Amino acid sequence: MSMTSRRDWVADLANERSLIGRSSTAARVADALRTRVIEGALLPGTRLSEEDLGAALGVSRNTLREAFRLLTHERLLVHEFNRGVFVRTLTPDDVRDVYQYRRVIECAAVHQSAHAPAGALDAVRAAVEEGEAAALVDDWSTVGTANMHFHQGIVGLAGSQRLDEAARQVLAELRLVFHVMADFQRFHESYLTQNRAMYQLLRTGRIADAETELARYLDVAERQLLDAFRESA
Amino acid sequence: MSMTSRRDWVADLANERSLIGRSSTAARVADALRTRVIEGALLPGTRLSEEDLGAALGVSRNTLREAFRLLTHERLLVHEFNRGVFVRTLTPDDVRDVYQYRRVIECAAVHQSAHAPAGALDAVRAAVEEGEAAALVDDWSTVGTANMHFHQGIVGLAGSQRLDEAARQVLAELRLVFHVMADFQRFHESYLTQNRAMYQLLRTGRIADAETELARYLDVAERQLLDAFRESA
DNA sequence: TATTGAAGAATTGTTCAACAATCCCTATTC
């Protein structure tokens, strides 16, 4: 038994060790760029020059091009043939489509949440708490990130890799809209209490109510975003 | 009026002209590889050597690597660091996840089909007819392709770019399973009449029935595929 | 002043060669 137990953690360590250093430079560059796009350091419309970025990051143009290919598929960048690569700007139609997509994915996940994997609801709660803590110190960027984690957690209730990945992408994409919004704080501050309420509905097993509340939230959020587009036009 | 009309078709022509020759070699290579993966010329597990493939296609290794980056994101290829790129092999858990994902997407699209865009239902009908014609001449590969078109058309009823793209990907991915199946014909021949029946339900506006029928079909198909995995193990 | 065209500079897309690092395969030894 003692010998078997030792083999288990040795195998675990070997497993974990094998992941160290096993990512390509292209993937790492893509990670760095993705983070900057999501957090707003690279704003929509920004042109990403191969020359400048390659020099800044200390990688060759070919490696950078590979990283660009990874990110264009995530719809964070848009690749214009012979003109270069840009951080994507979303249109009102994009916003409508994003919310239609989210309604399909997020509401289905809540619908299936009676069979959520172990720990999935904990992730939802953690995201609620993360947002509330950030709001206490007026860190609205982190509130935005926590809200994204909340909705990622909602989709995680379905226990599906492909749904998780779809959510990851579309929630990242939606961040692009927020970075050009005039009133980011106003948009997010009403959602903290709403997220808490949704979590409570889920925790107490009131799935149909949670689904209704989520759909209502998505409708309101979509309308607010579209209104924000009109204000800035 | 005559002057306005001229400007319209001039603008249309300019629009169309700007698309000619505006794809990169990397994108074209990815298209060629994607088709071969979907149609089964490149089977799951196949290793795609940069050297061999670059020579065969007459492109440089860098260009090929860009193409690989495009396809790994579509889950058709899997990129193993320092070992190369392989056509993906799906596991039984993958199949379960794919069907969970399809149930979410396809059933939601049918649910929303009262507001389908103009021509969307025609695409569904065309796919049904394509499959029936192919079966008449025992062209079961085209039956498989037509079935994919049918389900792509189902999702098209939602009129959402992001749902369309999600469907395109997951249906392509599912093709990988069929290429290693022993009895491809048996799997597909019962679905032609079912697709016709589903189309009729949609055409006559019986949306709830169509949704129920689709969910039932997806359950059956999933079970059959999982059974086929057990038979081959 | 506004528009058009030409020229030059900047950039992208692709190829090629080179090299370091890693993996795979084979042969040898215990």
Added chain:
DNA sequence: GAATAGGGATTGTTGAACAATTCTTCAATA
């Protein structure tokens, strides 16, 4: 059979080069 070492093959990355395309600027013209 298992472990090890060596050699070859391949991947990951860099950098240079060049053709093609786009962008910017300036001059000429209406």
